[in-house]
Amino acid sequence: MNDQTDILLDSGTNELEVVMFEVANGTFGINVLKVREIINPLPITLTPNAHKHVEGVIRLRQEVIPVVDLAKVLNLPASDDPTQDKFIVAELNKMKVAFHVHSVSRIHRISWEQIEKPSELSLNAESHTIGIVKLEEEMSLLLDFEKIVVDINPKTGLSVEQIKKLGQRERSEKRIMIAEDSAILRKLLSDTLKEAGYEKLSFYENGRQAWDVLEEYKQSDGDLPVDLVITDIEMPQMDGHHLTRRIKQDPVLKQLPVLIFSSLITSDLHHKGEKVGADKQISKPEIVELVQTIDTFVK
Numbered sequence: 001m002n003d004q005t006d007i008l009l010d011s012g013t014n015e016l017e018v019v020m021f022e023v024a025n026g027t028f029g030i031n032v033l034k035v036r037e038i039i040n041p042l043p044i045t046l047t048p049n050a051h052k053h054v055e056g057v058i059r060l061r062q063e064v065i066p067v068v069d070l071a072k073v074l075n076l077p078a079s080d081d082p083t084q085d086k087f088i089v090a091e092l093n094k095m096k097v098a099f100h101v102h103s104v105s106r107i108h109r110i111s112w113e114q115i116e117k118p119s120e121l122s123l124n125a126e127s128h129t130i131g132i133v134k135l136e137e138e139m140s141l142l143l144d145f146e147k148i149v150v151d152i153n154p155k156t157g158l159s160v161e162q163i164k165k166l167g168q169r170e171r172s173e174k175r176i177m178i179a180e181d182s183a184i185l186r187k188l189l190s191d192t193l194k195e196a197g198y199e200k201l202s203f204y205e206n207g208r209q210a211w212d213v214l215e216e217y218k219q220s221d222g223d224l225p226v227d228l229v230i231t232d233i234e235m236p237q238m239d240g241h242h243l244t245r246r247i248k249q250d251p252v253l254k255q256l257p258v259l260i261f262s263s264l265i266t267s268d269l270h271h272k273g274e275k276v277g278a279d280k281q282i283s284k285p286e287i288v289e290l291v292q293t294i295d296t297f298v299k
Contacts, residue, residue, distance in 0.1 A: 011275040012245030014238055017109050018133060020140055021088065021101040024076035027140040029108075029133055030099075031234060033264050034090040034145060038104055041085050051152045058087070058098060065089065067098045073128060073148055092146055092263040093156050094283050099145070108135060115142060115236040117181065117205065130181060131236045144182065146263050146284065158188040158285045160195050166288065169197040174298040177226040178203050179210040179243060181235040189230075196291045207231060207238030211246055218252050226256065227298050230290070233262040241276050248277030257297040261290055 018029040019038070044056040044067055055067040067087065071078055079085050079102040087098040115131040118141075131142040150157040176198055180186050186203045193201055202225070204210040210229070217225050229247065231240035240260055247253045257279045265273070265283035273281040279297065282290050 011272040012241045014112050014242035015109060016112060016234075016239070017107050018140075018142065019088065019107055020105045021086070022103045022105065023070050023074055023101055024079075026074070026076060027105075027138060028070075028101075029140050029142045030088060030090065030145060031142075031264075032107060033233075033269060034092050036089045036091050036096065039087050039089060039098075041082075041087055041100070053148075053152055055100060060089065060098075063096065065096050065098050067100055068148065068152065069100045070143075070148075071100070071102070090145060091266055093149060093285060094266075095149070095156065097145075097149060108133075110135070112235065112239045112242070113237055117236050130234070147182070147184065156285060158185070158192055158287045160188075160191050162288050163192050163195045163291060166196065166291065171199065172197045172298065173200060174198065174227045175200045175202070175225065176294070176298075177210055177213070177229045179205075179207050179229070179231040179235060179240060181205050181232060185232075192287050193291070193294075196294075198291075198294065202226065206235040207240055207243030209237075211238060211243055214247070214253055218250070224253070224256065228294060229256055229258045230261050230294075231258065233260060233264050241272060244273070244278050245276035259290065259293060259297070 017032040019032055019035055020027060020029050042058040044058055046056045050056065053068055053072045055069050057064050057066050084103045086101055086104045088101055089096060089098045110133060114134050118129050118132055128144050128148055129141045130144040133140045133142055178189060178201060180189060180203065190201060231243050233240040240262065244258045244260065247256055247258055260273045260278045260281045261284060263284045265281045270281060280293050282293060
């Protein structure tokens with residue numbers, strides 16, 4: 001897959017396309033929007049003092065790209081047949097990474113409603129799963145590639161220290177709704193936004209939960225419970241593009257500013273957020289830019 005543009009979905013349909021791949025005996029998935037290309041393994045150059053999950057780097061045309069061994073990340077056995085191995089070159093958090101997998105099967109088009117959040121019993125502190133994809137013939141795990149990258153290099157994640165560089169700030173009474181499926185990122189967003197002066201925060205695990213709250217207030221003819229919405233894109237049940245489109249197409253809710261804060265904000269995909277009416281799109285982990293954008297919308 002050298003060109004993803006022929007398989008991109010319309011914006012806001014609450015659907016996604018998932019590349020299914022195997023590591024050992026497990027079946028996993030990655031959102032097509034993250035995938036730049038899938039290639040046969042290239043010669044790897046070892047890097048001194050690298051993280052244990054990083055095999056080294058490859059040179060792909062004019063770019064030097066780190067290679068992450070997903071078998072090591074997931075604590076699974078190495079490949080039985082290296083001739084079937086593939087590198088999935090992905091772009092997220094403004095960087096490119098090659099994920100080493102054992103085989104790639106096919107692309108499935110599914111709805112976010114087919115993806116369920118794993119139960120707490122199936123997770124632990126080291127879990128890299130953000131959802132279970134329910135297909136007719138099997139189930140697969142949608143991996144949290146952002147967490148994998150941040151675990152390897154914490155500097156690629158959110159940091160309260162970045163906000164502290166903005167200096168002393170006034171407290172704000174503005175109410176912010178945040179739809180984010182990652183518990184870790186919800187905690188980090190809470191810490192960083194409170195440090196920035198925004199303390200009236202309400203968090204929801206997916207777009208469906210956030211939309212249900214907005215619908216409830218709209219039907220009660222009460223005042224809107226929020227002044228601004230921040231949403232991730234990838235979330236089970238309802239994604240951020242679909243949530244944004246619903247808000248912007250609603251005659252009552254459309255005045256709400258909606259900021260998309262996602263690792264999927266790239267020059268190639270920016271148009272998708274524009275199409276659903278997002279007021280601003282900011283790439284993770286640019287938390288300072290997010291705060292500065294909030295400032296302009298909630299004065």
